[in-house]
Amino acid sequence: MGVPLFGQEHVDRYRETDGENGHDWQGTTVLLLTTTGRNSGVERTTPLIYQRHGDAYLVVASNGGGDPPGWFLNLQDDPSVAVQVKGDHHTARARVATAEEKPELWRIMNATGTPYDEFQANADREIPVVVLELG
Template sequence: MSSAIDLHGAPHVARYLETDGEDGFHWRNGTEILILFTKGRKSGEERSHALIFREHGDDYLVVASKGGTDAPPAWFVNLQADPEVEVQIKGDRFPARARVATPAEKPEMWATMAEVWPDYDEYQKKTDREIPVVVLERA
């Protein structure tokens, strides 16, 4: 069985949830992963996504990059429709409220995220879309 380091998307989420993050919390290049649960804006069904995150005070930061594509990731569109989400970090699953970092907050938060995943800077150069930093506030 391969490590979650080699996994992306649904297989990564499944391994993380099966092991409470024992396999999947630590990912590539020293990054740490949380699972974000959103509700599909059309289906209402729960969706789950493995995302690189950093702690920021009592909050958690994630980046809605989708690799620098012009369209935002579906999870971001879903949380814009319903910002009440759930987050799982290792074995701790909790309700949270998602919001986009304000223009005043974003530069420092972006730098915090690019420090662990420098590709974010490259992703931003690839698109005219302003890639948001999302703040997850524990409810």
């Protein structure tokens, strides 16, 4: 299988292979989220662990429990995003899961094997689940 992909290399290989290389990653699944930089106005793409939920995709703005990730700050400024799942390209509107939705969606994301509960325990902020509603 080779060396695990990270960062820009992950994005590049995912794009080049329509997710054939990069969608299935370390026992889970990854999509590419493209946001518009809140300061630069430049499009930025991030590989993120996801789960499907109805007609939407779920991602978690955890950053390992550290500060909110840049992609999350960007979508708060401009919730219009692009999503690539394997070879499928979508436009979407991002929103933070409501307090009512979050417990169920958090359980779904924890099922990926990512230690989100541990990240939350170490965070000094509430880690949001982001719902990417396809448009």
